[in-house]
Amino acid sequence: EPEVTQTPSHQVTQMGQEVILRCVPISNHLYFYWYRQILGQKVEFLVSFYNNEISEKSEIFDDQFSVERPDGSNFTLKIRSTKLEDSAMYFCASQLAGVTDTQYFGPGTRLTVL
Amino acid sequence: RKEVEQDPGPFNVPEGATVAFNCTYSNSASQSFFWYRQDCRKEPKLLMSVYSSGNEDGRFTAQLNRASQYISLLIRDSKLSDSATYLCVVRGGSYIPTFGRGTSLIVHP
Numbered sequence: 001e002p003e004v005t006q007t008p009s010h011q012v013t014q015m016g017q018e019v020i021l022r023c024v025p026i027s028n029h030l031y032f033y034w035y036r037q038i039l040g041q042k043v044e045f046l047v048s049f050y051n052n053e054i055s056e057k058s059e060i061f062d063d064q065f066s067v068e069r070p071d072g073s074n075f076t077l078k079i080r081s082t083k084l085e086d087s088a089m090y091f092c093a094s095q096l097a098g099v100t101d102t103q104y105f106g107p108g109t110r111l112t113v114l
Numbered sequence: 115r116k117e118v119e120q121d122p123g124p125f126n127v128p129e130g131a132t133v134a135f136n137c138t139y140s141n142s143a144s145q146s147f148f149w150y151r152q153d154c155r156k157e158p159k160l161l162m163s164v165y166s167s168g169n170e171d172g173r174f175t176a177q178l179n180r181a182s183q184y185i186s187l188l189i190r191d192s193k194l195s196d197s198a199t200y201l202c203v204v205r206g207g208s209y210i211p212t213f214g215r216g217t218s219l220i221v222h223p
Contacts, residue, residue, distance in 0.1 A: 042201075042213045042215040042216065043158060043201065043213040044213070045210050045211065048210060056208060056210055089155070091157055091158070102148075102160050102163070103160075103211065104160075105157035105158050106157060107156065107157050108156070110155075
């Protein structure tokens with residue numbers, strides 16, 4: 001069964017450093033998402049991406065964040081200058097099409113900012 | 115009022131028990147409803163979509179009540195492996211889902 005993959009599984013970084021989280025969505029899917037989940041809290045939407053551009057973003061997704069689909073397979077989330085409060089699990093998800101379609105989540109990247 | 119509310123639990127039940135969770139949502143324009151399961155420090159995984167007519171998948175039954183704006187999940191004959199957090203997810207007209215904080219279920223021998 002096709003699945004969403006994410007790398008790395010765990011990233012440790014110093015405050016102020018840039019990090020890039022990588023995702024490979026399911027190959028025929030058209031919509032891509034990033035979410036975060038701070039430990040013990042709910043899953044929060046960050047950004048959605050369709051047709052090579054951001055379609056929606058939340059208040060969390062400020063100028064420190066950016067997304068790219070640099071080639072036909074990868075989907076990346078960049079945090080330019082990490083803060084302590086960016087420590088969380090970051091999940092990528094992809095969706096074939098349509099608002100009722102299922103979103104499939106990757107296993108997540110645990111980001112720890114020291 | 116929170117957009118999607120769930121009782122955090124934990125619900126602590128013996129194997130074989132029947133347990134039900136409810137979730138309320140505030141946006142009356144919501145169109146799609148899902149239950150996801152999340153194991154500790156893992157990704158959410160779709161358990162089932164929820165349809166107006168209600169739907170069943172093995173031991174799991176989901177119901178939607180649009181008038182009262184809640185969805186429910188019933189688990190029959192609980193197994194130890196059902197222990198997890200169950201996330202209620204609601205989507206409006208956009209593709210953006212809103213997650214509840216989840217209900218923790220612990221099934222003990």
